[in-house]
Amino acid sequence: MGVVDYRISTHKFEKPIFARLNIETAKKDGGSGTYNGIGYSIEIIGNFMPEDELQGVTHARFYVFGNEIRYTIRD
Incomplete structure (x- = not known):
């Protein structure tokens, strides 16, 4: 589950599927x-309102057991 959410949030720049806000x-x-x-968390900043021009995740920080694994920014 964490691997799927990691891939979706840091590579596809979408909201996670399994993790809950x-x-x-x-x-x-x-x-x-x-x-x-379970065992991981993701901090997300993004544009999710209908009036936003470029929708989706713009910044994602992925943590496993409180340790930062990856920080990514969409250009």
């Missing part, structure tokens, strides 16, 4: 915030 860190843009999975 933490309500306390959620922003009001439709998807930015911290997503928690």
